[in-house]
Amino acid sequence: MIVRTLAEAAQTNRKIVSPDGNWDSTRLLLKDDNMGFSFHITTIFKGADFQMHYQNHLESVYCMSGRGEIVRLEDNKVFPIEEGTLYILDKHDKHILRAFEEMKLACVFNPPLNGKEVHNKEGAYELVADTI
Template identity: 75%
Template sequence: MIVRQLSKAKQSSRRIVSPDGNWESTRLLLKDDQMGFSFHITTIYKGADFHMHYQNHLESVYCMSGRGEVETLADGKKYPIEPGTIYILDQHDEHILRAFEEMSMACVFNPPLSGKEVHNSEGAYDLDAEKIED
């Protein structure tokens, strides 16, 4: 069994802050845990407006607090995000995420992240990034 506390993980190398200042993510479950997915609690800062295109991963995102929107670039549709909303990027959807308020999100990635991933120039996470050492 694996047991971790978010408050402790936030004080460790499991907390990753984006270089562009849009988000921070505490990675509670990672590739080395061998569960087949990773699980993160991510804060999207108020005013964030950024492009993502997870070409190597599928992601599900559940909003726990805050408000914003996600726009799919293939069709220009905008979807409101508020507490209780889940959006699922099941087609490697290229999208823009906007935070009208600070948002707290629970995120699941498949395949799992290694730990230190941040978005590359295409808005994706590279496969097999540097792992976190606890």
């Protein structure tokens, strides 16, 4: 059994801050936990507006608080994101995420992240990274 608290994990190297200042992410469950997915609590800061394209991972995101939008770049369709919204990037969707307010998100990645990942120039996480 694995038991962790967000407060404790946020005080360790499991908390990653994006180099561009758009987000921070506390990675509660990682690849070396051997569950087949990773689980993160991510904060997207108010005013963030950035493009992502998870070419190597599938992601499900549940908005716990805050308000923003996601734009699917394939067709420029805009989806409002607010507390209680789940969005799923099931086709490696290239997208823009905008935060009108600070947003707290629960994120699940498959395959799981190792822990140190930040977005590359394409807005993706690499498949291979050093473990924390």
